[in-house]
Amino acid sequence: MSNKDSLTRFGVSMPEELVARFDQMITEQGYDNRSEAIRDLIRKALIEPSQMAVSQTVAGTIVMVYDHHVSELPITLMELQHNYHHDIISTMHIHLNHELCLEILVVRGQIQRLRELTNLIHIQKGVSYAELSVTYIDQAESDLAHRGHHHA
Known part of the structure; x- marks a missing residue:
């Protein structure tokens, strides 16, 4: 302050x-x-994701834990990430044990798309945890949107 x-x-x-x-x-x-x-x-x-306007641009992480032995799950998760490649900045993959993987996606984009991606991950059979955490709000873009200015 x-x-x-x-x-x-x-x-x-x-x-x-x-x-x-x-x-x-x-x-x-x-x-x-x-x-x-x-x-x-x-x-x-x-900065709780549920409190934001759907068009708000944010940055943060999606953290997931999943069983990589569940049939086709790693391929499905990779395809989801490719479908949202404009929103994903970086990934980190960690082997927790023989079955479970922890994956962290660093993301930046519209909150609506990031929520959508998180939900698509969470509903996959074998995913035990998926959560979006917002750590940055693009305030300049938010201020422009409130005044009715839009940029391509």
């Missing part, structure tokens, strides 16, 4: 037990005060 940002003070009421657990968590994470921790929680909530 820059020095130019104005701050708004507000109160939050919580049960004592919840406050104690929160204080313990933020101390363990190294926060100096509750305000810093709450700001980070709010920032994280605001």
Whole structure:
């Protein structure tokens, strides 16, 4: 936060037990005060994929865990990635054990397409986990879209 940002003070009421657990968590994470921790929680909530407009351009990761012994699954996942190659920047493949693989796709594109890709991965037989995590929102593009300007 820059020095130019104005701050708004507000109160939050919580049960004592919840406050104690929160204080313990933020101390363990190294926060100096509750305000810093709450700001980070709010920032994280605001980049939750479910909270974004379908046309919003974002960057992040899709993490998946799957059983590579399931018939045709590795080929299906590779074909999906080829179908979305404009949205995938990089991939990392890790062998967790003899059966399971963890794959990380670094992605950038419209949230609607990235959600679609994540869902297509998740519904495949043999995929036990697939999640989209957004870590960056293209704010400049968002601001232009809100003013009605569109660029090719």
